[in-house]
Amino acid sequence: MQLILTYIFLIIYTITIVGIILVVITDNRNPLKTLPWIVVLVLAPGVGLVFYFFFGQNLSKQRIISRRTRKRITTQLEESDRDGTRRIPNDQRTLARLLYNTSHAVPLYGSRITPYTEGRTKMEALLAEIARARHHIHLQYYILSDDTTGRRLCDALIAKAREGVEVRILYDDVGSRSVKKRFFARMRRAGIEVRPFLHVKFPRFTSKVNYRNHRKIAVIDGRVGFIGGMNIADRYVEGPGWGVWRDTHFRIEGRGVAGLQVSFLSDWSATTKQHVSGEAYFPPTEHFTNNILQIVPGSPLGKWRTLLQAYSLAVSRARRRIWIQTPYYLPPDVLNTALQVAALAGIDVRLMLPARSDSKAIDYASHSYLDDMVKAGVKILFYRPGFLHSKLLIVDDTLTVIGSANMDFRSFEHNFEVCGFVYDADFTARMAAIFTDDAAQCTPLAPGKWFKRPRSHKFAESFLRLCSPLM
Structure with a gap:
């Protein structure tokens, strides 16, 4: 009897592994991604099955966030803003059309x-x-910590909820996994609506643990918004403990806030099945400047990897400069190649990274990409005063990209991100000045010294590069 059960188990197990391999193949993914999964599933089926369950499933065909819902919300913007498309600089109109x-x-x-x-x-x-809020406060953060900074925010929100202001909060269930339930319970008792995005429950949503909401959005009364790289935690205010925390965040007033509102309400609808809309959430606003702002959500859903495509197009169309700040450089091949081609063509390509990040493993993996970048002529700058967590892309004189996305596989292919594409010479010049100030606190990579680094470092870099898509 035991032998029969063993055979039955082996048959079921084999059918499961073969079935998953067929699913991986029929997904028609990049062969460079498909083959490693097949190899792992064949050579180490037990480990491969677990890893595939958590990290390998393809969400692109799922409809967690309804396109119809997002389009319905966005229609309000399209009908009320006709100046945006007309005023986009000629050299950026192709990019803006792609994003639309x-x-x-x-x-x-x-x-x-x-x-x-x-x-x-x-x-x-x-x-x-x-x-100053009078009607509503909408917050969405990857990390919402129960520490001094988090409790200050919590107290402020509770005070406004008691005044009758609508308060809605989305937090990522994995990013905020260390937070005790009592922290959120206190806000709920005050009337605040608090929800986790893609709540990880076994077994139903465990497969989505690899797909996280990395967005950082705040919208107050539909008139002021915030977007950028900073979460709600002490380390973003006080530093990582071994230097400064150098990050970039942005306050937005005017029409651009409506773009943030669309992103938040789309996620809120997907999470709660509540459809929040109305003029109170999209109030009339004045024009403060002549810039154009596109708020662009990136996600693992659907056929297109919007942010990766947009970054690649922007880089490939650059004519003078490409300046980048990112805490992690683990790029998909298409973007990595585009940057090298730009540098080889004589464009001023500068890549600013932290000299030390919050993960030694990611440092090694990031460094594995730098040899070819240096050989192509890319200028690598290592920020020394602390951890550079800023996300910034400057292309030529009229385009700046801001927001939550790092330049890595996770942000482009696995995370829910949000970025602002700003078309404006004045704003680009201001951000270029900030980049230049940061560069003064950097150590340029010296090729002669870099290529002589220890073999043990090179081996660690090459080994950890294999894990880049999961970092």
């Missing part, structure tokens, strides 16, 4: 955008806007 076609991102005219380069100032600005 792939994510229905409406170009919005006349926003005022204020950058913050350290966490304390950003946090005080956010709390000040919350104190």
Whole structure:
């Protein structure tokens, strides 16, 4: 009897493994992604099955966020803003059209955008806007911590909820996994609506643990919004403990806030099945500047990888410069190649990375990409005062990309992200000045010394590069 059960188990197990392999093949993914999964499933089926269950499933055909819902919300912007498309610089119109076609991102005219380069100032600005709220407060963060910074925010939100202000919060269930339930329960008792995005439950949603919501959005009364790289936690205000935390976040006033509102309400609808809309959430706003802002969500859903396509197009069309700040450089091949080609063509390509990040493994994996970048002529800058967590792309004189996306596989292919594409010479010049100030605190990579680094480092880099898509 035991022998029969063993055979039955082996048959079922074999059918499961073969079935998964067939699913991987018929997904028609990039062969460079398909073959490793097949090899792991064949050579180490037990481990491969577990890893595939958690990290390998393809969400692109699922409809977690309804396109119809997003388009319905976005229609309000399209009907009320006709200036955006007309005023886009000629050299960026192809990019803007791509973003509209792939994510229905409406170009919005006349926003005022204020950058913050350290966490304390950003946090005080956010709390000040919350104190002025009269109708609603919408917050979405990957990390919402139960620490001094998180509790200050919690107290401010509870005070506004008691005044009758609508408060809605989305947090990522994995990013905020260390937070105790009592932290959120206290807000719920005050009337605040708090929901986790893609709540990880065994077994139903365990397969989505690899697909996280990395967006950082705040919208107050539909008139002021925040977007960028800073979460709600002490380390974003006080630093990582071994230096400064250099990050970039942005306060938006004007039409661009409506783009953030669309992103939040789309996620809120997907999470809660509640459809929030109306003029109170999209109030009339004045024009503060002549810039154009497209708020663009990126996600693992659907056929197109919008942010990866947009970054690749922007880089390939550059004529003078490409300046990048990112905490992690683990790029898909198409973007990595585009940057090398640009540098080989004589374009000023600069890549600013932290000299030390919050993960030694990611440092090694990131460094594995730098040899070819240096050989192509890319200028590598290592930020020394602390951890550079800023996400910034500057192309030529009229395009700046801001938001939550790192330049890595996870942000482009696995995470839910949000970025702002700003078409404006004045704003680009301001952000280029900030980049230049940061560069003064960097150590340029010296090729002669770099290529002589220890073999043990090179081996660690090559080994950890294999894990780049999962980091």
